[in-house]
Amino acid sequence: MIARDRLVKMCDELLYPDRFKDYTVNGLQVAGRSRIGRIMTGVTACQALLDEAVCWKADLVLVHHGYFWKNEPVTITGMKRRRLATLLGNDINLLAYHLPLDAHQVLGNNARLAAELDFEVQGCADGELGTGLLWLGAPSKAMDSVALGAHLTQRLDREPTMVLGHERQIERVAWCTGGAQDMIELAFEAGADAFISGEISERTTHLAREMGISYFAAGHHATERYGIKALGEWLAREQDIEHRFVDIDNPA
Structure with missing residues (x-):
């Protein structure tokens, strides 16, 4: 197990998000439980990935495409509400890195x-x-x-x-x-x-x-399947925690 804040700091120090003019928030986007033993990685924090995280009892979901993009609606309704409800209802953290991971x-x-x-x-x-x-x-x-x-x-x-x-x-x-x-x-x-x-x-x-x-x-x-998987594998090696990469099929 590792403290969530320590894990986030490790990623920030590795990827230097402040060096990029990005379209989204890099780092911790949704806070869940404070101790991390299982990380699930995927390209995008879609509902299918979140459902897999719930089934696997992941403590943290780590993705390339998270939420809170510039110019998107700020209301928490529909699809956004369902996704956030899944994370918050299961006390799962969401950590995302966009351009820094590229x-x-x-x-x-x-x-x-x-x-x-x-x-x-x-x-x-x-x-x-x-x-x-x-x-x-x-x-x-x-x-x-x-x-x-x-x-x-x-x-x-x-x-x-x-x-x-x-x-x-x-x-x-x-x-x-x-x-x-x-x-x-x-x-x-x-x-x-x-x-x-x-x-x-x-x-x-x-x-x-x-x-x-x-x-x-x-x-x-x-x-963009390869970077997030490599980051999850690196964290697993560094901290001896469980990691699972889930490739949600996407033809785009």
Whole structure:
């Protein structure tokens, strides 16, 4: 067992949430019991994950996508009420880290995606939201855009939406997990032949074609499964507490 406040402090000191201009609250979002022996991790604090946490008797739910996003309604009704009632009624803590978890150089979503795809990491390009969000590197073996798409399908178990901007070999690739499609211009300016993120917008297609950079929307959920799992595993090792990762299926 570990004191909840100590566990939260460990995560804050690891991820440095104050360094990011985020859209949500990073850290403890809902307070539950003060002692933690079981942590459940998942990408999003949806009702299905909370129900699993109740069944498993988790003390804390740790996620990448929590609650209290900017510009969302402040009223506690409907779906939000049901979710909060589940947490409060079962005395379960909710701990969430968004951009800080994307950026961490070892446990973060971008770092773990690079490991999953066997990319050679060469650096990061900074943006207005914080450092470490757009990563740069190279595939471990020669491939063109079509081969890179097949590689993503095989490694992430999800076929990406592809916009093929050219036919040359991919020598430099940029990536940012989740909904970072609008970083495509920054990726192009950094010299990337391909850019990987989770989602695609209508405008992304035209930008990729006209700039001559291949774009891959590999899935918001699919690209962000790895960081939160790694963070939960790290906490379990550091404090000898139980950890369980639950992957709630999401095609987006």
